[in-house]
Amino acid sequence: MNFCKLSLIIILLCFFHFDLLFAQKTINGCIRDSENKSPIESVDIYIKNSTTGTISNSEGKFVLNIPKSYIGGVIVISSMGYKKEELRIDSLSDSFEFELKRETIELDDVLLITQRKKITGKEIVEMALQNWNTNFSDSPFLAEAFLRHRERNEVEYKWLIESALSIYDPGIKKNSSEIKINVDETRRSYDNREIDTLLLTRFYLANKGNLSLREIKKIKDGNKLNFSEVTNWNDLEYNNIEYLISGQLNIIRNRFADNSIFGKDIFETHTFTLDTILFDNEKILYKIKISPGKKMIDLKLGNTYNKGFIPIGWLYVYKENYKIKEIEYALLPGSKSQKARSRVIFNSKVMHKINLKFVEYNNKVYPKYFSYQTPKFLNSIFKPDSKGEYNKGIIRDEGKQYYYTKQEILFTEIITDEEKINVALQKNKWNSDIFKSLPYNKTFWDAYNVLMETDKEERMAHDLNQVKNSVISD
Incomplete structure (x- = not known):
């Protein structure tokens, strides 16, 4: 086997290994309340425009495996009572903490709902x-x-x-x-x-x-x-x-x-x-x-x-x-x-x-x-x-x-x-x-x-x- 052939095989193997290495991205995270810093349970973490996702545990922690085809996309972090956040996947480290801000309800919105016909x-x-x-x-x-x-x-x-x-x-x-x-x-x-x-x-x-x-x-x-x-x-x-x-x-x-x-x-x-x-x-x-x-x-x-x-x-x-x-x-x-x-x-x-x-x-x-x-x-x-x-x-x-x-x-x-x-x-x-x-x-x-x-x-x-x-x- 000559040097050129050997070099080509090595290059191909490197590309193959590189492809496997980045076949998916795994992120470990923890979601907390921005005000009291307490963990938030049952937060939805999913890939935007898909149903691939997970939820956080009682410690606010989660792990999400992201397929290769979605690595250039966005993950959504959503929970009742908090503002939804969207993060670019390629900007995330393998392990991170994130704080959700509480969603405030404007007084005008509450009045508008309550003044309408009451519903049981x-x-x-x-x-x-x-x-x-x-x-x-x-x-x-x-x-x-x-x-x-x-x-x-x-x-x-x-x-x-x-x-x-x-x-x-x-x-x-x-x-x-x-x-x-x-x-x-x-x-x-x-x-x-x-x-x-x-x-x-x-x-x-x-x-x-x-x-x-x-x-x-x-x-x-x-x-x-x-x-x-x-x-x-x-x-x-x-x-x-x-x-x-x-x-x-x-x-x-x-x-x-x-x-x-x-x-x-x-x-x-x-x-x-x-x-x-x-x-x-x-x-x-x-x-x-x-x-x-x-x-x-x-x-x-x-x-x-x-x-x-x-x-x-x-x-x-x-x-x-x-x-x-x-x-x-x-x-x-x-x-x-x-x-x-x-x-x-x-x-x-x-x-x-x-x-x-x-x-x-x-x-x-x-x-x-x-x-x-x-x-x-x-x-x-x-x-x-x-x-x-x-x-x-x-x-x-x-x-x-x-x-x-x-x-x-x-x-x-x-x-x-x-x-x-x-x-x-x-x-x-x-x-x-x-x-x-x-x-x-x-x-x-x-x-x-x-x-x-x-x-x-x-x-x-x-x-x-x-x-x-x-x-x-x-």
């Missing part, structure tokens, strides 16, 4: 729901999304799953049962739950209906069944990701589904009161208080008793077009039996907690963020021995008695291109089982947008991984 919270919600079919996308779209599934007590993580999802939505005019979900990749899958085998076995048999309650209470051994079958049943029955996306919990998207929380009796089960008028990016935004109605709410989640709830929360709706921006929603025990159940079994006043954020793109509304939290009973105060007897002399640490599950989905990109959607539909086998771990793909995750953890969450995930690995080595 109920009327605003009625208009938002009437316009939902035209505001939400009525065409099919494909969402790339990041899932973080956590189960923890007050002290530590016991279960952590992080996955990349593909979610196909046929459009608002189609039934939610046509939504498809696929687990593309697994980032983490750590499971160190201490499950009460006796309790769960009894629960499994009760729900299967194979034995009477009297027969179930006689069971003194939690190991007579194939326990992997029992735990798999529990995971799919109560942690299934399809419950979030296709079921009742997706309360806005699936309002026409059977047993919908925001269904035909919405104004019997809820009271909506106009609380405050806000400004969001120079647009008028109604903040509506959600409180209990005359009737209680019943859920249908698997075979669990889920009756007798009352709602509280906040709903944010734009005045201009009645598009829903966000909903913060919780279900509290309302009936006597549900109050007793929540106090004795779960030690929690909030039984279901939902947060939904939406983003507008090409004049249509798409999902941006979805979180769901619920308490979970896996351990009793007294731990049973191998014979199924509870030793009342040994009590679990108070912080380890009660668990709760939190599932978060960040929609990192919305794809509306028909050809790309068809390719994905033909390619994917659409398996929504988040509990089946896939091999770690470093190249994939280096370029994928995720929800940034807080420092505490990162430590807890690290500790869980260490415990998991030490158990395996033992």
